């Protein structure tokens with residue numbers, strides 16, 4: 001309770017300090033801006049750090065650019081917590097798999113040699129993923145799972161060359177997770193035609 005209160009007081013204070021000055025500079029009168037016209041203008045000045053409303057977690061790997069954060073996944077996953085059904089006992093029932101996970105179709109891996117559920121999911125603890133050495137990987141850190149096989153893309157991602165950064169360049173770096181973009185069960189993007197298409201000349 002005390003922590004909560006402390007947190008909200010701090011937030012209000014930040015809002016007053018940040019929001020207040022922000023408003024003052026935005027709501028300048030027309031006359032003020034005429035008077036200010038010969039003041040030097042710094043086009044590189046960072047006026048505002050974009051607030052990020054999604055939940056993020058600190059990335060567990062080293063990167064050249066220093067520590068950064070990644071968009072969390074668990075609250076986005078429809079059937080999380082998996083242990084609601086996958087407990088000590090095996091879940092049984094007629095056609096149970098299709099009823100619950102009929103939407104999971106694997107198009108991942110070489111033709112005729114698709115990955116199996118347990119190449120990625122922990123065989124007992126369904127709330128976790130699992131790496132090839134049997135260690136648990138949290139769903140929020142699924143980049144560690146993908147990175148075992150796609151190490152080149154993961155290295156690029158750590159450096160910021162693959163994937164995308166949330167918001168702008170100001171403020172702390174927050175990256176999209178692999179699974180924000182790729183469906184782990186069918187990660188390849190479908191081919192798309194351009195919106196406008198010109199018939200080839202010959």
Ligand code: HEC
Nearest residue numbers: 077079080081082084085090091092096097100117121126
């Ligand atoms: C509404 C209940 C329910 C929830 C929630 C649920 N599952 Fe399942 N799951 C089932 C049933 C039923 C089966 C089929 C029986 C079985 O294989 O255990 C199944 C099977 C599976 C299998 C295949 C097992 C195999 O060896 O073929 C995997 C993998 C799996 N679930 C993962 C998950 C994950 C990951 C989550 C959470 C994101 C989850 N499940 C949430 C009911 C559920």
Ligand code: HEC
Nearest residue numbers: 073077078079101104106108115116117119120142179184
């Ligand atoms: C390449 C690794 C990989 C394989 C193979 C894989 N999964 Fe997943 N699965 C994931 C990851 C990673 C997530 C979390 C996705 C996210 O962040 O949204 C996930 C999410 C899920 C979910 C929760 C989301 C949903 O659609 O309900 C279920 C259920 C699930 N997997 C079941 C399965 C089953 C059943 C199989 C086998 C038929 C399987 N998975 C195979 C990596 C995998």
Ligand code: HEC
Nearest residue numbers: 108109110119142145146148149150178179182184187188
């Ligand atoms: C156990 C190894 C393994 C894991 C773990 C794994 N993949 Fe893959 N992935 C493969 C294989 C094998 C292929 C097929 C490669 C090929 O056809 O050249 C593939 C193909 C792909 C492709 C399509 C590449 C192409 O150009 O066809 C993407 C995208 C991809 N994976 C993303 C992911 C993501 C995202 C994750 C994590 C959720 C992940 N993979 C986890 C082995 C893995």
Ligand code: HEC
Nearest residue numbers: 143146147150153154157162163164176177178180181189
């Ligand atoms: C912002 C979205 C985004 C994120 C985040 C992202 N990818 Fe991709 N990924 C793409 C796009 C777009 C392509 C190109 C697809 C194409 O050319 O059809 C791609 C291609 C790939 C390929 C195919 C080979 C290649 O390089 O073209 C693999 C494998 C892959 N990504 C793995 C990953 C892994 C692993 C992560 C996390 C460490 C990740 N991606 C994060 C969007 C993303």
